[in-house]
Amino acid sequence: MASGTALIYDEEMTTHKLLWNDPICDIEVPERLSSSYEQLRSYHLVERCVHVPVREGSEEEILLVHSLEHLEVAKSTQTMNEEELKRVSENYDAFFFHPSTYHCARLAVGAALQLVDAVMAGKVRNGMALVRPPGHHSQRNAANGFCLFNNVAIAAEYAKLKYGLQRILIVDWDVHHGQGTQYIFEEDPSVLYFSWHRYEHQEFWPSLKESDYDAVGLGKGKGFNINLPWNKVGMGNSDYLAVFFHVLLPMAFEFDPELVIVSSGYDSGIGDPEGQMNATPEVFAHLTHFLMQLANGKLCVILEGGYHLKSLGESVCMTVRTLLGDPVPQITGEMAPCLSAVESIQNVRAAHKPYWKWLAYEDTSFLQNLSTKSHLLKKANSNPSTEDASQITNNYNTVKVERFLELHMKNILFPVPPIKTATSGSEGSEHFLPEHVQLVKEMDETEIKALVSGFYADLVKEDKTLLSLGSTFVILDKILKKEVCNGIAASPTAALSAAVALRHSVRFGFQRVLCVFVGDMQMIPNTEDGKMLIINICEKEQSRKTGCKHYISLNWKEDAGGNDFFSAVLGFILPVAYSYQPNLTVIAVGPNRSLGISGISLLVALLRGLAESRVFVVIEDTEINLMQSVAKALVGASTPPFGIYVPPTQEKVNKIKALRDQFQQEWKMLQSSVNDGT
Numbered sequence: 001m002a003s004g005t006a007l008i009y010d011e012e013m014t015t016h017k018l019l020w021n022d023p024i025c026d027i028e029v030p031e032r033l034s035s036s037y038e039q040l041r042s043y044h045l046v047e048r049c050v051h052v053p054v055r056e057g058s059e060e061e062i063l064l065v066h067s068l069e070h071l072e073v074a075k076s077t078q079t080m081n082e083e084e085l086k087r088v089s090e091n092y093d094a095f096f097f098h099p100s101t102y103h104c105a106r107l108a109v110g111a112a113l114q115l116v117d118a119v120m121a122g123k124v125r126n127g128m129a130l131v132r133p134p135g136h137h138s139q140r141n142a143a144n145g146f147c148l149f150n151n152v153a154i155a156a157e158y159a160k161l162k163y164g165l166q167r168i169l170i171v172d173w174d175v176h177h178g179q180g181t182q183y184i185f186e187e188d189p190s191v192l193y194f195s196w197h198r199y200e201h202q203e204f205w206p207s208l209k210e211s212d213y214d215a216v217g218l219g220k221g222k223g224f225n226i227n228l229p230w231n232k233v234g235m236g237n238s239d240y241l242a243v244f245f246h247v248l249l250p251m252a253f254e255f256d257p258e259l260v261i262v263s264s265g266y267d268s269g270i271g272d273p274e275g276q277m278n279a280t281p282e283v284f285a286h287l288t289h290f291l292m293q294l295a296n297g298k299l300c301v302i303l304e305g306g307y308h309l310k311s312l313g314e315s316v317c318m319t320v321r322t323l324l325g326d327p328v329p330q331i332t333g334e335m336a337p338c339l340s341a342v343e344s345i346q347n348v349r350a351a352h353k354p355y356w357k358w359l360a361y362e363d364t365s366f367l368q369n370l371s372t373k374s375h376l377l378k379k380a381n382s383n384p385s386t387e388d389a390s391q392i393t394n395n396y397n398t399v400k401v402e403r404f405l406e407l408h409m410k411n412i413l414f415p416v417p418p419i420k421t422a423t424s425g426s427e428g429s430e431h432f433l434p435e436h437v438q439l440v441k442e443m444d445e446t447e448i449k450a451l452v453s454g455f456y457a458d459l460v461k462e463d464k465t466l467l468s469l470g471s472t473f474v475i476l477d478k479i480l481k482k483e484v485c486n487g488i489a490a491s492p493t494a495a496l497s498a499a500v501a502l503r504h505s506v507r508f509g510f511q512r513v514l515c516v517f518v519g520d521m522q523m524i525p526n527t528e529d530g531k532m533l534i535i536n537i538c539e540k541e542q543s544r545k546t547g548c549k550h551y552i553s554l555n556w557k558e559d560a561g562g563n564d565f566f567s568a569v570l571g572f573i574l575p576v577a578y579s580y581q582p583n584l585t586v587i588a589v590g591p592n593r594s595l596g597i598s599g600i601s602l603l604v605a606l607l608r609g610l611a612e613s614r615v616f617v618v619i620e621d622t623e624i625n626l627m628q629s630v631a632k633a634l635v636g637a638s639t640p641p642f643g644i645y646v647p648p649t650q651e652k653v654n655k656i657k658a659l660r661d662q663f664q665q666e667w668k669m670l671q672s673s674v675n676d677g678t
C-alpha cells in the first residue's frame, strides 16, 4: 500500500506577474505561491512530504485538451514587449501575459502531471501541487480568469490515457465556476465534474447560464456534471459540509472513482475578496479527509485560486497536513446550513435524480428563488461559521481577517506527535497491524481494581468482568491524555466497555460523547445520559428509549454482497454527528452485527473527522480481519474496497427519510430540502 504525501513547488512559477495596471487581475500575485510555501515550512510540513520536482508539460500533453492555435498564441508571447503582451491579453476575459507566462504555465501543467504519476505509480498515496498560473477557467481555445492552460483537465486526460482510467472525479472547491473544465468534460461520462461557486442568480462572474444547477452534462455525459450555485455570499463551514453530505459524497461513492483530482481554490475561504465567504481554514481539512476515503486514497490536489494570503496559506496547510494523515481539527461554528444553501442542495438533487441510483427513491422537487423572494427568510451570513467571523466579514476588512485568523488558528491545535493508534492484542500481532499502531500492555488486576475503586462498582460486579476491562482503561487513558489519538480494544463485553468508557471520559471532563453501537448491544443504564448521544445500528427494532433526542435506533441490515450502507452514513449518521460536535467518539461492535467489515471501516474512517479524531473502538468479536481493517481506518490508511455499488431499497430510503424528518429540527445538518410548511 502506497504511503506518503507528495509536495510539488517550484519558485520558477513566481516569475509570472502582471506588468501593468489592471484592477481585475492584480490579485493574482506571485506571493500566493511563495507565502503558502513559507507557511508550510513554518508548520514543518515541507519536511514531512516527499519532494517531487516539476517538469514542463510537453506540447503533446497540452494538446490533449487545447487547440494548436491556442498553444501557438501562448508560445508566441515569450518574446513580446510589454505593449504587445498587453494587446494579446486584452483578447481574453481577465488574463495577463508576462514573457515568462508560457514557461510557467507549462511548468504548472507538468507539476500536475508529475503529481498524477507519483500517485498512480504508487510512489506516494496522495499529494499537492502549488502552481501558477491556475487552470480551471481555461478553455480549449482560450485563456480566461487568470488561467492559460487547464492543468487539472490535462491531468485527467493524461491519467485516462497513460493509466487507462475509466472513472475520474474532479472536485472544484474554488469559489468560481470552472466553466473551462465543465466545457472540456461535459460530454464525457468518464470524468465526473463537481463545482460549487458563488453565483448570486447569475450576477457573479463569469455570469453564465450554464453555471446553474440544471447544467448536468450533455449527451453521454448527462449526469456527470454537478453545479452547486451559491446564491448568497457569507456561506460557511456548515454549508460546505451539508453539500458534501447531501450532494457530492453520495454521488462520488456511487461513481466509485479510480482517481480524485481537486481543483483546489481557496478563494472559497474566509477573507477572500473574490468569494466573500465565511468558511474557516479547518473546513478544508474535513473536505480533504472525506475525499481521502475514495479511490483507495489516490488524491491529487492542485492549486487554483485564493487571494487572501493569510487565509490561503492556512488553508493550504490544513489540506497538506490532512493528506499526511494528521488528526482532523474540530470544525468551529454553529452546525446548521443556511436556507439559501439548502435551496441549492434541493435543486441540484432534483436536477440529478434521473441519473443517480441513490436519488431514485428520494423525494426531490425543484424550488426556485425562494430565499430571494421572501423577505422573511434569513440571509446567508446571518448564520456564519463563527460569530467573530461574521462581525469581520459583514464589515469587510482584510486586516481584521488577518487578526481573526491569527487568533482562530491558535485554537485549532493539532496534537503532536500526530497519528498514533493504540491497540491491545497478543504479542506478535504487530505484523498484521498497519504502521503507527502501537501495542499497549494491559493493566494487571491490582491496577484495574485501584482505578475502578467504587466509581464503577455499579457497572462492574464480578472480578472476571473487571479484568476484561484492562485494555479499555489503558487505551482510553492514553486517548484522554493525548498520548495517542485513537485506539481499539478487544473486549468480551463491548456494551460494558462502552459504558465504562463513557463514564470515564465524562469524569475526565468531556461534555459530549458520541456512541455508535453496531449489533446487538445491551443498553447499560447510565448516569451520564445528558452527555452522550447514542446511535444504535442493529437489525432488530429497538423499542426502548425512542422519542428521546439522545437515543437513535437505526435498523439496518447491510445487503449481502454489496454495500448499501453509504446512504445511511452520509445521509444520516454523519450529519447527526457533525451537528452534535462530540469531544470523543466511542464505537462499539457487538454480536450479530448487521454491517460487514467494509461498512464498519467506512463508518470508523468517516467518524475520524469528528472530535479531533479521538475515537475509541471496542470490538467484541475479535475477528482479525475486522480488527485490521478498523486499525487501518483509524490511522487514516484507506478503507477496504466497497464492492459493487448497491443502491438502498425503497424501504431503506424511507427509513432514513423518516429518521431525518424526526430529527432534523434537533440535528440541523440533516436538512437537505426546504421545509414546505406541511
Ligand code: X5A
Binding pocket: 024, 094, 134, 135, 136, 137, 145, 146, 147, 174, 176, 205, 265, 267, 304, 305, 306
Ligand atoms: C482561478 C481564479 C478568478 C478570476 C476572477 C476574474 N480565477 N474576475 O480564481
Ligand code: ZN
Binding pocket: 174, 175, 176, 265, 267, 304, 305, 306
Ligand atoms: Zn477562483
